Amino acid sequence: MQNLVSKHVGPYEVRQCRFEDLPQVILINSVCLPEHYSDSFFEELYTESPETFVVAELAGKVVGYIMCRIEYGFSSIRRLGLSRKGHIVSVAVLEEARNRGLGWTLIKEALEGMKQRSCGEAYLEVRVSNTGAVRLYEKMNFKITSKTERYYRDGEASYLMSVII
Numbered sequence: 001m002q003n004l005v006s007k008h009v010g011p012y013e014v015r016q017c018r019f020e021d022l023p024q025v026i027l028i029n030s031v032c033l034p035e036h037y038s039d040s041f042f043e044e045l046y047t048e049s050p051e052t053f054v055v056a057e058l059a060g061k062v063v064g065y066i067m068c069r070i071e072y073g074f075s076s077i078r079r080l081g082l083s084r085k086g087h088i089v090s091v092a093v094l095e096e097a098r099n100r101g102l103g104w105t106l107i108k109e110a111l112e113g114m115k116q117r118s119c120g121e122a123y124l125e126v127r128v129s130n131t132g133a134v135r136l137y138e139k140m141n142f143k144i145t146s147k148t149e150r151y152y153r154d155g156e157a158s159y160l161m162s163v164i165i
């Protein structure tokens with residue numbers, strides 16, 4: 001189902017990603033994060049879970065995105081066994097547009113999309129050195145549920161952070 005919700009954060013619009021936004025999303029990923037993916041991976045997540053693929057734009061320019069995957073597996077925070085989970089695969093906001101609440105709003109909207117897809121929790125991996133992002137997730141009630149040494153190609157460890165939604 002198409003999620004038509006669009007939010008305004010100052011002059012920015014936060015809305016569901018459109019197929020034609022993908023090249024800008026891929027560009028933002030390439031400048032903001034060391035983890036890059038094939039174009040077909042972005043298309044796959046866009047097609048499989050449009051409710052949780054959200055962008056922030058200003059006057060036609062995409063300045064931030066979040067993309068997620070709906071998964072089924074063991075809960076990392078509840079002792080409920082198997083459950084449907086939203087995996088935040090990637091989130092980034094261009095430096096010029098940071099600290100205005102866009103990251104927070106993108107995550108909020110993606111969590112709403114996960115609820116529409118009957119997910120009971122969300123999780124993500126984050127570099128242990130990414131204190132700004134960890135602080136933002138903690139403000140949104142994500143908890144560190146585990147740490148994996150040498151998770152990233154360059155040898156850095158990751159935190160797994162999860163939240164009940």
Ligand SMILES: CC(C)(COP(=O)(O)OP(=O)(O)OC[C@H]1O[C@@H](n2cnc3c(N)ncnc32)[C@H](O)[C@@H]1OP(=O)(O)O)[C@@H](O)C(=O)NCCC(=O)NCCS
Pocket residue numbers: 032033091092093094097098099100101102103104105124125126127130132133135136139
């Ligand atoms: C992590 C990231 C997505 C956050 O995006 P953002 O748009 O800057 O996030 P927000 O503005 O919502 O929140 C960031 C900070 O701004 C604050 N903030 C929110 N609204 C604000 C406003 N209106 N005015 C000023 N500050 C505000 C938040 O409280 C938060 O403060 P804190 O750093 O003290 O916790 C962004 O920094 C980024 O793209 N980083 C590089 C990629 C990356 O690390 N991604 C995460 C990988 S797991």
